[in-house]
Amino acid sequence: MSKKVWMAEILQNLLFTYDPDKVFKVAWGGRYGSKTMAYQAAAIKYVLENPGSIFLCVRGTQTSIKNSLLKGIKKMIYMMGLEESFDIGQNYIKTVPDENGLFSEFIFMGAVAYESFRSLEGVNVAWVDEAHVLSEDAWDVLIPSVRGKNSEIWITFNAKKKTDWVYDNFIVKGDPLASVVKINY
Numbered sequence: 001m002s003k004k005v006w007m008a009e010i011l012q013n014l015l016f017t018y019d020p021d022k023v024f025k026v027a028w029g030g031r032y033g034s035k036t037m038a039y040q041a042a043a044i045k046y047v048l049e050n051p052g053s054i055f056l057c058v059r060g061t062q063t064s065i066k067n068s069l070l071k072g073i074k075k076m077i078y079m080m081g082l083e084e085s086f087d088i089g090q091n092y093i094k095t096v097p098d099e100n101g102l103f104s105e106f107i108f109m110g111a112v113a114y115e116s117f118r119s120l121e122g123v124n125v126a127w128v129d130e131a132h133v134l135s136e137d138a139w140d141v142l143i144p145s146v147r148g149k150n151s152e153i154w155i156t157f158n159a160k161k162k163t164d165w166v167y168d169n170f171i172v173k174g175d176p177l178a179s180v181v182k183i184n185y
Contacts, residue, residue: 022177023153023178027156027182028156039156041076043057043154047104048082048085050104054107055104055105055107055123055127056123056146058142060130060132060133111133114134114138114142117141123148123151124150125151128153131155132164132167136165139166159171
């Protein structure tokens, strides 16, 4: 196993000690804790192990595809040495079809225009990075849009204000459907 793959596996294994029966997988804390990198590695692993899956990547402050999680996931794919397993375009990432013709795909959206979440179908996992930016209204649209069997919502954020919906719901109130881990620098 290459050093790069080994490093990425450590990052993703750091977080995924979660209860598998929980819908929400939450990592929060301060900056520079490698939460985003760990989730990138875990997302890549997920789509490779689940052919035909749809993996939604939402960034709280995304204003364009070039400022999205797409860039980070592309970089992680190369860091892990897995580029031959993916069809990587300028604005998309898909796995190479398996022997049955199934492929997984990443979808990238910003939370600024959260009403567009209503049109989502078949999402297996939604990962919300910079989740503290999303309003309660955005969460009210996103959560019911990710409703497939065994679907999950992965959440990463840095605590900004205790009044942020994501902090209040998952840290203060402790949503019973959530596994939460705190990671700091």
